[in-house]
Amino acid sequence: MNITIHKTTMPKPVPQDDSKLGFGQIFSDHMFIMNYKTGSGWHDARIVPFENLSLSPAAMVLHYGQEIFEGLKAYRDSNNKIRLFRPQENFKRMNVSAKRLVIPEIPEDIVLDALKQLINLDKNWVPHSDGASLYIRPFVFATDPFVGVRPGDEYLFIIITSPSGPYYATGLNPVGIYVEENYVRAVKGGMGYTKTGGNYAASLAGQAEAKKQNFAQVLWLDGIERKYIEEVGAMNIFFVMNDEVITPELQGSVLEGITRQSAIELCRKWGMKVTERRISIQEVADAYKAGTLQECFGTGTAAVISPVGLLKWGNMIMEINNNKIGELSAKLYDTLTGIQYGRLPDEFNWSMMID
Numbered sequence: 001m002n003i004t005i006h007k008t009t010m011p012k013p014v015p016q017d018d019s020k021l022g023f024g025q026i027f028s029d030h031m032f033i034m035n036y037k038t039g040s041g042w043h044d045a046r047i048v049p050f051e052n053l054s055l056s057p058a059a060m061v062l063h064y065g066q067e068i069f070e071g072l073k074a075y076r077d078s079n080n081k082i083r084l085f086r087p088q089e090n091f092k093r094m095n096v097s098a099k100r101l102v103i104p105e106i107p108e109d110i111v112l113d114a115l116k117q118l119i120n121l122d123k124n125w126v127p128h129s130d131g132a133s134l135y136i137r138p139f140v141f142a143t144d145p146f147v148g149v150r151p152g153d154e155y156l157f158i159i160i161t162s163p164s165g166p167y168y169a170t171g172l173n174p175v176g177i178y179v180e181e182n183y184v185r186a187v188k189g190g191m192g193y194t195k196t197g198g199n200y201a202a203s204l205a206g207q208a209e210a211k212k213q214n215f216a217q218v219l220w221l222d223g224i225e226r227k228y229i230e231e232v233g234a235m236n237i238f239f240v241m242n243d244e245v246i247t248p249e250l251q252g253s254v255l256e257g258i259t260r261q262s263a264i265e266l267c268r269k270w271g272m273k274v275t276e277r278r279i280s281i282q283e284v285a286d287a288y289k290a291g292t293l294q295e296c297f298g299t300g301t302a303a304v305i306s307p308v309g310l311l312k313w314g315n316m317i318m319e320i321n322n323n324k325i326g327e328l329s330a331k332l333y334d335t336l337t338g339i340q341y342g343r344l345p346d347e348f349n350w351s352m353m354i355d
Contacts, residue, residue, distance in 0.1 A: 001045050001110050003032075003117060008049035014163075018129040021165035023302070028125035028134070028161045032114045036104050036155040045110065047118055050160065056145035060152045067141035068097040068196050071301045072258075074119050074134040074161075074354065076126045077342030082119060082354040085340045087112060089258045094138065096256075097194035102151040103140055111138065115159055119354050122161060130341065131166030135302075167303050172333060174309025174323055177232060177296075178215035179281055180206040181314070184223035185230065185253075192230070192253035199255075203233045215312060217298070219281075222253065227280045235298030235306060236260035239279065240328055241287045243294070249276040259299040263332050265348065272328075281313055288318040295326030304340075305333035 008029045015021055027050050034045045061067050070090045075083045091108040098105050115136065119126070126134040138159045142152025183206045186192025191199060206218040219237065222228040229248050231237055236257040238247045245267050250256050267274045287293040288311075296308035307330075309323035320326075338344030339351060 001042070001107070003045045003047060003110075003114055005047045005117070005121065006049065007121070010049075014124050018127045018132040018163075018165050021127065021132060021163050023164045023167070024135065024162055026163055028122040028163065030118060030122050031161075032111075032118045032157075032159040034111075034114070034157040036157065038153040042104070042107060042110070042157070045114060047114070047121060053156075055143060058145040058147050059142070060144045060146055061141035063147055064142075064149055065196070065198050066101055066103065066152055067139060068094060068101055068103060068194060069137060069139035070094045070195055072136045073164075073301060073340070074126050074136060075340045075342075076128055076133075079342070081342065082123060082126050083340065083342060084115075084119075084352040084354065086258055086262070086350045087115065087352055089261075090138070093195070093256060093258070094140075097196060098140065100191055100194045101196060103142070103155060106140065106157055111157065111159070116354055118159055118161065123354070125161065125163050127163050127165070129166070131168070131337075133164055133340075135162045135164045136160075137162070172305075172307065172325055172330070174307040174320075174325060175216040175298075176214070176310035176312065177217050177219045177298075177308050178206075178210035178213055179219045179221065179311065179313040180209070181221065181226060182206075182209075184226070185220040185233075187223035188252040190223075190253065193250065193255055195255065200233075207233055213312070215310070217306075219311070221281060227282065228278045229281055229284070230254050232298045234302065235300035237308075238263065238295075238297050238299065239284060239287075239293065240295035240326065241284075242292045243273070245272055245274045245328070246279055247274075247276055248279060257299055259301060259304060259336070262336060262348075262350065263299050263305070266332060266335055267328075269347075284311070285313060285316060285318065288320070293318070293320060295328055296320050297326065297329040297332070299332075304336050305329050 298306040311318040
């Protein structure tokens with residue numbers, strides 16, 4: 001598929017102070033767009049100036065939420081080269097989400113090529129400082145002007161990019177997590193394993209309660225028995241107990257995180273015992289009381305590794321590893337970011353260079 005490029009005639013000034021970028025607030029000069037129509041397939045692939053979209057008020061996505069998205073990053077290494085981290089996995093996962101939401105699968109090779117061209121065009125927007133990166137948001141949504149429940153016949157696939165500052169502006173400090181018991185995020189058979197906006201909308205009430213209690217994130221329990229741990233709002237979750245690394249298994253209600261899988265592969269390479277299974281919040285509490293809960297951390301694109309120092313379940317507050325970063329959390333963070341920024345050898349061939 002030929003990709004046409006229309007460069008902006010009014011380029012915006014590129015931010016010079018990476019420490020003031022924040023996250024998801026500033027957008028680069030261009031975006032990629034591709035249309036879909038039943039009978040025509042994906043077509044009209046183009047890179048155009050970043051601008052507002054024109055949609056019918058009856059566009060199906062606004063009424064029935066048929067949309068999916070992904071999140072990944074581009075990194076600038078010490079040789080001024082730009083790198084992606086396992087981008088093929090993001091587009092593979094996007095097609096898993098597409099299948100569940102009855103959205104036409106995207107052509108993975110074409111959109112990966114489009115992403116490379118987009119980043120090359122806006123390469124000056126990739127931050128230069130360590131810890132900062134260019135956040136990449138691909139997304140698809142139904143655009144048919146039709147108020148009725150059915151899969152769409154028309155879609156837009158778009159990629160936008162946003163320069164983002166270091167996630168840990170003040171250092172890699174542990175966060176506090178609140179265990180949600182009143183609301184549920186997802187159930188097996190639903191959409192919990194996909195990246196779709198509805199999952200995140202469902203998490204807002206719990207997130208608001210966590211914030212009210214001065215906790216950074218929500219830890220979700222299963223939607224049936226309300227006792228098995230699933231994931232944090234924007235991260236997968238890991239526990240280290242008796243030198244065993246344990247993370248909830250993937251059974252249809254938990255997102256298959258790419259950072260999650262990378263952390264598992266690294267731990268196994270280091271000779272650690274890693275188990276993917278159901279784990280109850282009671283088991284974690286019992287391990288804490290017994291002194292065998294050594295670490296807890298989250299994994300995700302934005303934070304990479306997020307150490308958990310406090311875990312609140314009901315009236316019980318567990319202080320993990322004296323509310324300090326654990327040895328494994330630090331090692332995983334240093335290794336993953338080292339590979340992403342080209343500071344460490346990439347033995348898994350996870351990095352993709354932008355020519």
